[in-house]
Structure formats: C-alpha cells, structure tokens
Amino acid sequence: MHxxxxxxxxxxxxxLLLGLYHTFLVTALALSFGxxxxxxxxxxxxxxxxxxSGVATFIIEFFRTTPPLVQLFxxxxxxxxxxxxxxxxxxxxVATFSIQSSAxxxxxxxxxxxxxxxxxxxxxKAIGMSYRQSLRRxxxxxxxxxxxxxxxxxxxxxxxxxTLISTVxxxxxxxxxxxxxxxxxxxxxxxxxxxLMYFFLIFGFSYASIHVERFLAKSGESTMR
Amino acid sequence: MSAEAxxxxxxxxxxxxxxEVLKGIDLKVREGETVVLLGVSGSGKSTLLRCxxxxxxxxxxxxxxxGKLVGTEKNGRMVYRxxxxxxxxxxxxxxxxxxxxxxxxxxLQNVMEGQTTVLRESREAAEKNAIxxxxxxxxxxxxxxxxxxxxxxxxxxxxxxxxLSMNPRVMLFDxxxxxxxxxxxxxxxxxxxxxxxxxxxxxxxxHELGFxxxxxxxxxxxxGGEIIEQGPPAExxxxxxxxRAKEFLEGHSLFKLPD
Ligand SMILES: Nc1ncnc2c1ncn2[C@@H]1O[C@H](COP(=O)(O)OP(=O)(O)OP(=O)(O)O)[C@@H](O)[C@H]1O
Ligand SMILES: [Mg+2]
Numbered sequence: 001m002h003x004x005x006x007x008x009x010x011x012x013x014x015x016l017l018l019g020l021y022h023t024f025l026v027t028a029l030a031l032s033f034g035x036x037x038x039x040x041x042x043x044x045x046x047x048x049x050x051x052x053s054g055v056a057t058f059i060i061e062f063f064r065t066t067p068p069l070v071q072l073f074x075x076x077x078x079x080x081x082x083x084x085x086x087x088x089x090x091x092x093x094v095a096t097f098s099i100q101s102s103a104x105x106x107x108x109x110x111x112x113x114x115x116x117x118x119x120x121x122x123x124x125k126a127i128g129m130s131y132r133q134s135l136r137r138x139x140x141x142x143x144x145x146x147x148x149x150x151x152x153x154x155x156x157x158x159x160x161x162x163t164l165i166s167t168v169x170x171x172x173x174x175x176x177x178x179x180x181x182x183x184x185x186x187x188x189x190x191x192x193x194x195x196l197m198y199f200f201l202i203f204g205f206s207y208a209s210i211h212v213e214r215f216l217a218k219s220g221e222s223t224m225r
Numbered sequence: 226m227s228a229e230a231x232x233x234x235x236x237x238x239x240x241x242x243x244x245e246v247l248k249g250i251d252l253k254v255r256e257g258e259t260v261v262l263l264g265v266s267g268s269g270k271s272t273l274l275r276c277x278x279x280x281x282x283x284x285x286x287x288x289x290x291x292g293k294l295v296g297t298e299k300n301g302r303m304v305y306r307x308x309x310x311x312x313x314x315x316x317x318x319x320x321x322x323x324x325x326x327x328x329x330x331x332x333l334q335n336v337m338e339g340q341t342t343v344l345r346e347s348r349e350a351a352e353k354n355a356i357x358x359x360x361x362x363x364x365x366x367x368x369x370x371x372x373x374x375x376x377x378x379x380x381x382x383x384x385x386x387x388x389l390s391m392n393p394r395v396m397l398f399d400x401x402x403x404x405x406x407x408x409x410x411x412x413x414x415x416x417x418x419x420x421x422x423x424x425x426x427x428x429x430x431x432h433e434l435g436f437x438x439x440x441x442x443x444x445x446x447x448x449g450g451e452i453i454e455q456g457p458p459a460e461x462x463x464x465x466x467x468x469r470a471k472e473f474l475e476g477h478s479l480f481k482l483p484d
Contacts, residue, residue, distance in 0.1 A: 123325035128339060
C-alpha cells in the first residue's frame with residue numbers, strides 16, 4: 001500500500017507555481033498572437049481572390065491537421081537548420097502555439113462571419129460602408145458574440161496542449177512536475193497535485209466563461225434576431 | 226418640376242453567367258418623381274434596383290446620377306472604383322424586403338451608424354438627425370429599443386429612417402411590405418407616401434397595386450428584363466396595352482380601383 005506523502009510537493013510548491021506561471025504565459029501570448037492572426041487568415045480564406053484564399057486555406061488546414069508536437073519539434077529543431085536562428089524553447093513554444101491556434105481561430109472566425117446573414121452585409125453596403133467598415137462595425141460585433149463558446153473551448157484546448165512544450169525543456173508546469181517527480185521520487189503526489197492545478201485553472205476558466213456567456217446573452221437583445 | 230434626371234440608366238444589361246436578366250433598360254427618373262416598377266417574379270425588378278446603386282455591377286450600359294456618369298470608361302469598358310461606389314450609395318438610399326436592421330444596435334444607433342461611420346459626422350449631429358428621421362417615420366419613442374423588440378412594421382420604418390439619415394437624393398424600395406403581416410403594411414406605406422408628398426425622388430418595387438395607383442407618377446411594367454409598358458398609373462393600371470401586363474393585373478384580383 002502506498003504511503004501518501006505530499007510534504008515534498010508542498011515544500012516545492014513555488015517550483016510548481018513558476019511552471020504554472022510559464023504555462024499561463026505561453027497560453028496568453030499564443031492567444032494574443034493567435035487570435036489576430038486567425039482573423040487575418042479567416043479573412044484571407046474568405047477573400048474573392050483565389051490565390052489568397054487558396055494559400056490561407058492551405059496554411060489553416062496544414063496546421064489543423066499536423067500534430068502539434070511535430071510542429072513544435074519542427075520549429076525548435078528543424079527551422080534553425082534552414083535559417084540561422086537559434087530559438088529558445090520559449091520563443092519556439094510561443095511561435096508554434098500562436099500559429100497552431102491561429103489556424104483553429106481562423107476557422108472559428110470564418111464560421112462566425114459566415115453565420116451572419118447576407119442581408120447584414122447588404123444593409124451596410126447600402127448606406128455606403130466599405131468592406132472594412134462593414135466588417136468592423138456590423139459583421140464582427142455580431143459574429144464574435146456567436147463565436148464566444150467556441151473561442152473558450154479552443155482556448156482551453158490550447159492550454160492543455162501546451163503541456164507538450166515540456167518536451168523542448170521549457171519550464172512549464174508539466175516540465176516542472178517531471179523534474180520534481182524525479183527529484184523527490186514522489187510521482188504519484190506530484191502528478192496528482194499538478195492534475196488538480198490544471199483542473200482548477202481550467203475549471204475556473206470555464207466557470208468564469210459560463211458567466212461571461214450568460215452576461216452577454218442578457219445584455220444582447222442583440223445576438224440573434 | 227425640374228427636368229434634371231436624378232437617376233438615368235442607358236442600355237443597361239445584366240447577365241448572371243448565361244442568364245440575361247436585364248436586356249437593355251433605358252430609364253430616366255426626374256427630381257421629385259415617384260416611379261413604381263411592376264412585373265412578375267423573376268422579371269428583373271430587384272436586379273434593376275440593385276444595378277442603380279451598384280449592389281450589382283451592370284454587365285453593359287451606363288448609369289448616371291444627377292447627370293454624372295458613374296464610373297469611368299476605359300477602352301470601351303466601364304471601370305468602377307469601390308470608393309466612388311461607396312460614395313454613390315450614400316446618395317442612393319435603399320430599403321429591403323427583410324429590413325436588415327443591425328440587431329446589435331438600438332433603433333437610434335441604426336439610424337446614426339451611417340452618419341458617424343460613413344459620413345464622419347459628430348455623434349451629436351448624427352443623434353439629432355437620427356431622432357429627426359425617426360420622428361419622420363413616427364418612431365421617436367422607440368429610439369432606444371433593439372430591433373428584436375420591434376414589430377415588422379416598426380422595423381421597416383426604422384430601416385427607412387436609416388436610409389433617410391444619409392440625406393439621399395433618391396430612395397429605392399424593394400418590396401418593402403412583402404414580408405409584413407397584412408395589418409402592418411399600412412403604416413409602412415403611409416411613411417413612403419409621406420415621403421412622396423415631401424417631394425422625395427423614389428423608385429418603388431411593390432405588389433400593392435392600390436398603393437402604386439395613388440403614389441406613382443409613372444408606372445413601369447417590366448417583363449423578361451425589358452420595360453414593355455410605361456405611363457401614368459391611371460393608364461397602365463386601368464387599361465394596359467400589352468397582354469403580359471393585362472395578365473399580371475388580372476392575377477392581382479385583390480386590386481380594386483378606388484372610385
Ligand atoms: N445573384 C444572382 N445570381 C444568379 N441569378 C440571379 C441573381 N440574382 C437574380 N438572379 C436571377 O435573375 C432573375 C431576376 O431576378 P430578380 O430578383 O431581379 O427578379 P424580381 O423581378 O425582383 O423577382 P421577385 O418578384 O421574385 O423579387 C431571376 O431569374 C433570378 O433567379
Ligand atoms: Mg425582387
């Protein structure tokens with residue numbers, strides 16, 4: 001029978017919390033790059049110009065279908081062979097997950113934009129709005145509201161996928177957990193605590209998001225007609 | 226009445242692929258004139274309206290607005306720049322069958338939007354004008370309601386106010402009462418009629434023949450992408466010459482001429 005002993009974990013809690021901070025940091029940065037890039041990719045994919053939409057479609061589908069671990073290794077181990085930049089694990093991680101998540105966000109944006117009735121574009125156009133004005137003032141505000149649940153789900157998925165960055169020795173929560181487990185010979189306790197940390201982080205996040213959604217649903221007579 | 230054509234169309238042809246929807250339309254709409262377009266479904270009424278404000282690009286022909294050619298001619302072909310078309314659309318108001326109000330904005334914001342975003346007017350000026358336009362269609366007390374809380378007739382009147390807020394030279398109405406419950410049709414027609422009385426230049430597609438009879442200065446009968454008959458409503462609606470127009474009017478058995 002295993003003798004549970006959490007004291008080595010708790011005495012090294014700051015070590016794990018640093019990992020948690022790093023996990024959070026990479027996720028936040030990946031989101032803040034991934035969302036605007038995703039919007040740009042979505043707009044390119046929706047473009048009337050075949051070449052533009054073709055290239056965007058390829059990028060999106062490529063990053064959606066290749067495993068994130070392969071992408072990460074490619075950025076970290078392979079890219080430096082091609083071009084003369086040595087990426088730190090941190091930069092490689094942020095770059096990989098920004099691009100990878102942007103592909104998914106692009107599809108969420110595209111779905112949201114496509115879900116807006118054509119009449120909205122027409123009404124905007126009829127009062128003299130340009131494509132950009134229509135998008136910014138009329139289409140996106142409505143589309144984004146409809147996209148929020150998918151956005152949150154994708155962000156949570158991203159947070160979970162960042163555990164992969166431990167494989168390029170970036171000190172995220174998973175990496176710190178591995179280190180600590182080896183050092184203390186207490187993998188059961190360490191991974192239990194780490195699982196709970198992820199659980200509370202993500203659960204807290206989705207719990208908050210439910211409230212955000214409720215709030216938006218209330219404030220917006222607006223979402224649906 | 227001034228003789229200047231607010232809108233003029235010459236030799237307008239519109240094709241969608243192989244389908245020729247408009248087959249060379251010539252039309253001049255004078256300042257203050259109300260023109261009603263009639264025709265069976267698929268005859269090209271909407272397409273004609275949409276070519277006038279360039280929601281659709283004409284395949285051939287010329288469109289003039291207040292005497293000025295829209296677009297530029299290059300090597301015998303018309304080239305249209307998006308900027309020019311956007312500016313043109315601010316001078317040509319359009320109201321749709323399905324209202325298309327912006328659901329995330331109140332009635333007031335709907336009517337302010339074009340003024341602030343497109344015409345770059347100050348919020349104060351835009352709001353003042355928006356309230357004025359809502360009053361014009363009898364809805365100033367609904368200014369702070371979202372579209373979801375308005376009836377169909379109210380929505381359509383807000384849409385009219387939204388178009389009017391740009392201070393257009395001509396208004397295009399495309400079957401604006403077709404999606405309404407019968408009891409709501411009257412309030413919208415009343416608003417349009419009031420515009421006619423104020424001297425607004427208008428091109429109206431409608432199936433409300435009684436309304437057409439009263440409001441139109443001229444009725445055009447469109448069939449298969451051609452204008453086959455036109456004239457004052459008392460002639461076209463009472464004793465049409467072409468067989469197609471007769472059939473169309475007989476199809477509208479509800480149409481009774483008022484005495
Ligand atoms: N974007 C488009 N692409 C292809 N065909 C089109 C398009 N828009 C209209 N058409 C076709 O052009 C023809 C005329 O359409 P239009 O909408 O102008 O008719 P309408 O007179 O307004 O009819 P309705 O009374 O039903 O509104 C129809 O056969 C229609 O199918
Ligand atoms: Mg039509």
